[in-house]
Amino acid sequence: MGLKKLTIPQRLSIIVTLIIVVASFLISSKIYFNSKEISALSEGCLDLDGEIAVEMTFFNLDYSFSCEK
Template identity: 45%
Template structure:
């Protein structure tokens, strides 16, 4: 194999690993935020509603307390 080909393969692999790391990090911190918000909602006697969009790695959260919606 030529040196240029090996270099392009290495750059491709490093790019893939970096992208996977960034996606995993975003997902981890989203889950931690949802856990914290859900725990706080339960502490005030509410019901947590979470909608997650895995494709865009986003979510929406609301807390319903006595039919009143609280959005953080």
């Protein structure tokens, strides 16, 4: 029994699937670490009796954080 060669559409579907999986992992990692950073910053701000202001942009997965007294 020999190995079956993949056709071009099969190869493309494998490549597209891998790209989607990798992109999903990277986006999920970015969201996870952003939430961890915001949690740590919030705790520090609350320890200083500050007021938290967070603005999040979901298009580029970015945020701005400020701690105002």
